[in-house]
Amino acid sequence: MTDITCTFTGDRELTLIAYLYGDIDPAARAAFDAHLGGCERCRRELAALGGVRRQLATWQPQMPKLSVLGNNEPSAMSHQPSAISHQPWWRNMPAWAQVAAALLFLGVSAGAANLDVHYDATGLSIRTGWSRPSNPGNQASVANPANIVNQIRPVKAVTEDQLTALEQRLRGDMKTIAAQAPRAMSSGDAETLRRARALVDESEKRQQAELALRVAQVLHDVNMQRQADLSKIDRSLGLIQTSTGVEILKQRENINYLMRVSQRP
Amino acid sequence: MTWTDEELVARSIGGDADSFNELVLRWERPIYALAYRTIGREEDARDVCQETFLRAFRALPGFRGQAKFSSWLYRIALNLCRDWIRRERRAPIVQPPEDVDLIELAAAAEPSESIEDLVARRDLAQIVERAMTLLPEEQRTAIVLKEYHGLTFQEIADLMNCPLSTVKTRLYQGLTVLRRELAKEPSV
Numbered sequence: 309m310t311d312i313t314c315t316f317t318g319d320r321e322l323t324l325i326a327y328l329y330g331d332i333d334p335a336a337r338a339a340f341d342a343h344l345g346g347c348e349r350c351r352r353e354l355a356a357l358g359g360v361r362r363q364l365a366t367w368q369p370q371m372p373k374l375s376v377l378g379n380n381e382p383s384a385m386s387h388q389p390s391a392i393s394h395q396p397w398w399r400n401m402p403a404w405a406q407v408a409a410a411l412l413f414l415g416v417s418a419g420a421a422n423l424d425v426h427y428d429a430t431g432l433s434i435r436t437g438w439s440r441p442s443n444p445g446n447q448a449s450v451a452n453p454a455n456i457v458n459q460i461r462p463v464k465a466v467t468e469d470q471l472t473a474l475e476q477r478l479r480g481d482m483k484t485i486a487a488q489a490p491r492a493m494s495s496g497d498a499e500t501l502r503r504a505r506a507l508v509d510e511s512e513k514r515q516q517a518e519l520a521l522r523v524a525q526v527l528h529d530v531n532m533q534r535q536a537d538l539s540k541i542d543r544s545l546g547l548i549q550t551s552t553g554v555e556i557l558k559q560r561e562n563i564n565y566l567m568r569v570s571q572r573p
Numbered sequence: 574m575t576w577t578d579e580e581l582v583a584r585s586i587g588g589d590a591d592s593f594n595e596l597v598l599r600w601e602r603p604i605y606a607l608a609y610r611t612i613g614r615e616e617d618a619r620d621v622c623q624e625t626f627l628r629a630f631r632a633l634p635g636f637r638g639q640a641k642f643s644s645w646l647y648r649i650a651l652n653l654c655r656d657w658i659r660r661e662r663r664a665p666i667v668q669p670p671e672d673v674d675l676i677e678l679a680a681a682a683e684p685s686e687s688i689e690d691l692v693a694r695r696d697l698a699q700i701v702e703r704a705m706t707l708l709p710e711e712q713r714t715a716i717v718l719k720e721y722h723g724l725t726f727q728e729i730a731d732l733m734n735c736p737l738s739t740v741k742t743r744l745y746q747g748l749t750v751l752r753r754e755l756a757k758e759p760s761v
Binding site: 325521 | 602605606609610615618619691692694697698700701702705716719720721725726738741742744745748749751752755
């Protein structure tokens with residue numbers, strides 16, 4: 309091994325690092341440039357450390373969803389007040405989803421509170437199951453269908469005209485709602501659809517990329533394993549060939565010996 | 574028009590919350606990357622990142638602009654990382670999040686990069702991660718600040734409270750250890 313000596317007069321390591329990162333004053337750079345021309349050791353070390361730097365560049369940590377602001381998307385660095393949204397997340401939901409959520413909430417709440425909503429001739433009455441009086445007699449009467457029939461009180465008679473008017477009014481209301489709904493929901497729906505499509509597309513791309521990577525890894529592993537197996541087989545064949553050769557050699561020696569012995573008088 | 578960090582700091586001190594949010598959006602990724610490369614754990618790096626901005630927000634009225642805002646932020650983050658390492662009383666362990674790297678790497682792949690190249694690059698990145706864990710904290714921090722954050726020797730010296738020559742020595746020693754460790758890997 310050749311021992312290459314360096315004749316640099318200054319602090320070699322500090323200058324080497326400064327030169328490597330280009331953070332060096334021009335005079336020192338010129339001096340080290342001149343030194344590099346005649347110093348193979350420094351040239352080699354500089355090249356090797358440059359290689360390490362290139363390898364370091366491959367290490368890029370994965371960026372998780374950062375939640376310092378609860379928003380992972382970097383802003384466009386504009387400084388309009390709208391650049392950073394402070395609206396709660398549910399404000400971004402379409403109107404129909406907000407209504408559905410509200411109804412669901414009411415339904416669940418009513419169920420949880422065991423609400424009993426009752427409307428008859430006496431008017432609308434609401435009471436919770438927990439405030440309902442516990443009356444064994446009532447329970448018994450409810451269990452008997454005949455009692456239920458007897459308990460039904462006649463409600464106020466409704467005329468056919470009133471029913472027709474009600475029907476027409478309901479139809480009108482439904483038409484109005486049907487006509488308004490697409491307009492009210494179009495912008496929200498389109499946005500939701502766009503987001504859903506974007507999410508699905510992104511998910512598909514990621515899945516494809518992941519699949520491709522996994523396939524490549526499997527292929528890589530299989531190739532490595534195959535090469536290892538082939539080299540093993542090669543070694544085994546070599547051993548067999550050697551032992552076979554030795555065996556043949558011994559056999560030949562035996563045959564020669566036998567021939568020599570048989571030819572003796 | 575893009576505001577400088579210092580302008581945003583001044584506006585934040587004046588009570589403009591949006592300006593501070595802007596600073597967070599601008600710096601949360603570099604700070605997370607610094608924390609992750611220093612302590613090597615995704616969850617803890619995220620906590621350090623959050624805590625850094627929380628402390629910065631609290632201390633903002635006292636920030637007089639004697640250093641760059643980014644240097645000030647790096648200093649807070651590095652102090653938190655150091656506290657974490659002391660608290661944990663162990664060398665940082667780099668643990669890439671499971672099943673994330675493939676996807677992210679694929680997303681980060683150049684269009685011309687083949688899958689084989691991608692796998693090779695990921696393998697190399699893991700080797701580098703492992704090699705980095707072998708370095709003492711001071712050398713690792715110096716390399717992270719220089720290689721991945723592009724700080725000058727003087728900025729690193731200020732952040733690490735050490736002479737400029739010490740920074741260079743740490744870099745030299747760290748890179749030399751990495752060179753030796755990486756040379757041991759057959760695939761590098």
